[in-house]
Amino acid sequence: MKSYFENCESRHDSSFEDFMGHQLSSSLCQGIPDNWNVGVRLSVRELSLIGEGSHRHLSSSIRLQIGAASIPKLPAHLCEVIVIQRLPRGVFAEPFELQNPHKHKAFRDIAVFGDTNLELPSFQSNRSAVEFHIDAGSNILFMQNNGTEFNLLLPLHARYQPLDESGYSVVEIGEPDMLMRCSVEGKQHKQSCLFMSPPNEKAKSTSATVAWKIPAGMKAHAGFVSVITFVTALLSTLSIVYASMFWSGTKVSKT
Numbered sequence: 001m002k003s004y005f006e007n008c009e010s011r012h013d014s015s016f017e018d019f020m021g022h023q024l025s026s027s028l029c030q031g032i033p034d035n036w037n038v039g040v041r042l043s044v045r046e047l048s049l050i051g052e053g054s055h056r057h058l059s060s061s062i063r064l065q066i067g068a069a070s071i072p073k074l075p076a077h078l079c080e081v082i083v084i085q086r087l088p089r090g091v092f093a094e095p096f097e098l099q100n101p102h103k104h105k106a107f108r109d110i111a112v113f114g115d116t117n118l119e120l121p122s123f124q125s126n127r128s129a130v131e132f133h134i135d136a137g138s139n140i141l142f143m144q145n146n147g148t149e150f151n152l153l154l155p156l157h158a159r160y161q162p163l164d165e166s167g168y169s170v171v172e173i174g175e176p177d178m179l180m181r182c183s184v185e186g187k188q189h190k191q192s193c194l195f196m197s198p199p200n201e202k203a204k205s206t207s208a209t210v211a212w213k214i215p216a217g218m219k220a221h222a223g224f225v226s227v228i229t230f231v232t233a234l235l236s237t238l239s240i241v242y243a244s245m246f247w248s249g250t251k252v253s254k255t
Helices: 002-007 013-027 095-103 218-255
Strands: 042-048 054-065 079-089 109-114 128-138 143-156 167-173 177-184 191-195 209-215
Touching: 042 177, 042 209, 054 079, 079 143, 079 167, 095 109, 095 143, 128 143
Parallel strands: none
Antiparallel strands: 042 054, 054 143, 079 128, 079 177, 109 128, 167 209, 177 191
């Protein structure tokens, strides 16, 4: 993901899908012949939002399956599942908050890429992505696996939304992108292999996208709220000035 955000200016889904489909697939594996079909299948079984308000958790259930066509002659290897969760402009993941599960070794690595400026409102922000690295075990390509599930819980926060007549802004979050990387012990050096499910064999979750209804201010109330805010700020300022003058006068009279 680091190379994508450094080299690609566009943040559209089509640009990212082109990066995943062409640049990664061009170097999927240099340690396994093309005629060895591993049959790696990664699918999202469930995608949902947990919680209420502007702070929620995105729950993902991911299944890894390895078909019967295993590779008995493959050297020793260590594999990890890489999950890339793309986030729309309206929400963000806080990097410091994600350090906690990383310290507890829930993941091998975790990182946030893209727009990590937490103070920007939705219309001034850009898209971001969270990349998880999950330990899948060693030598798993030697055997058939009917299904291993990984559960992810990603804390998300809503940005300030633009005004809307309905009072709400709807943000949709799609399924994550997934692949498996295996480090194969070579004679001279380690070789890294990437495995992705074919597009026509990817299983869809019960909910391909989840919608987050985020509260936003109404345009009809903008003028009234501005007046109330101005009057409140003015009265607070006058109160502070009066208290300062009164306190200074009290000290002078005592001396």
